[in-house]
Amino acid sequence: MEPRIHDLQIESPVPELLDSSVCTNQVFSATYQTLLQCSNDHIEELNIENNLAKKPYNCPYYGSKCNVTGDVHWLLLHLRNDHSVEMHDGRCFSHRYVHHNPKHLHHATKMLTLLDCFGRQFCLYFEAFHLRKTPMYIAFMQFMGDEEEAMSFSYTLEVSGNGRKLTWQGVPRSIRDSHKMVRDSQDGLLITRKLALFFSTDNTANNELKLKISGRVWREQPISN
Numbered sequence: 234m235e236p237r238i239h240d241l242q243i244e245s246p247v248p249e250l251l252d253s254s255v256c257t258n259q260v261f262s263a264t265y266q267t268l269l270q271c272s273n274d275h276i277e278e279l280n281i282e283n284n285l286a287k288k289p290y291n292c293p294y295y296g297s298k299c300n301v302t303g304d305v306h307w308l309l310l311h312l313r314n315d316h317s318v319e320m321h322d323g324r325c326f327s328h329r330y331v332h333h334n335p336k337h338l339h340h341a342t343k344m345l346t347l348l349d350c351f352g353r354q355f356c357l358y359f360e361a362f363h364l365r366k367t368p369m370y371i372a373f374m375q376f377m378g379d380e381e382e383a384m385s386f387s388y389t390l391e392v393s394g395n396g397r398k399l400t401w402q403g404v405p406r407s408i409r410d411s412h413k414m415v416r417d418s419q420d421g422l423l424i425t426r427k428l429a430l431f432f433s434t435d436n437t438a439n440n441e442l443k444l445k446i447s448g449r450v451w452r453e454q455p456i457s458n
C-alpha cells in the first residue's frame with residue numbers, strides 16, 4: 234500500500250489545447266540488401282540501441298517502495314491503476330496546489346500528475362520538502378522515455394498570484410533519472426515557503442497555502458543550417 238498524503242491536494246486542473254495525437258511505435262525495418270551494406274560498426278550500434286530500447290524503466294512514482302518496472306505503456310497503466318495518478322491531455326495545463334498545513338513539512342508531501350501530448354507522456358511533480366533547513370516547494374517535469382528524446386522537448390512552469398509571477402524554463406529529464414535525483418539537483422521551479430506565501434491566493438482560510446502553477450510543453454524544432 235502506498236502511503237496516503239492528506240495534507241496536499243491538487244485542485245481544478247485545467248487541461249487545454251487537446252492533443253489527440255496517438256502514440257505510435259516506431260518500427261525499425263531493413264531489407265536484407267540494406268543490411269549487407271551496413272558495416273559491422275553500424276550493426277553493432279544498432280544492437281546497442283535496441284538493447285537500450287528494451288531496457289525497462291523503473292516506476293516513476295516517488296518513493297522507494299514501488300519496485301515495478303516495465304515499458305512506458307505498462308507503466309502508464311500501472312500509475313493509473315495502482316497509484317491513482319491522473320492523466321491530463323494537452324500541452325498546456327494549469328493546476329492549483331493546496332497545502333492544508335504548510336507549517337509542517339516533516340512528512341514528505343508530493344503530488345504527481347501525468348501529461349499526455351505530442352503522443353508522449355510526461356510526469357509533473359510538485360513537492361514540499363526541506364532544502365537543508367529551508368522549507369521549499371519544487372515543481373519539475375520528467376519525460377517518460379530516454380534522455381535523447383527528452384532533450385528534444387522544453388517546458389515552462391509559472392507560479393503566479395497577487396500580482397507576482399515566477400517562471401522556470403527547463404528541459405524535461407528522462408525517467409531513467411529518479412525523481413529524487415532530479416529534485417536534489419534542483420532542476421526545476423524552486424519556491425521557498427516564504428516566497429510561496431506571496432503567491433498564495435488565499436492565506437486567510439484555515440492556514441491553507443494555494444499555489445497556482447501553469448505550464449506548457451513544446452517540441453524544439455531542429456536547428457536548420
Ligand SMILES: [Zn+2]
Nearest residue numbers: 292294299301
Ligand atoms: Zn509504481
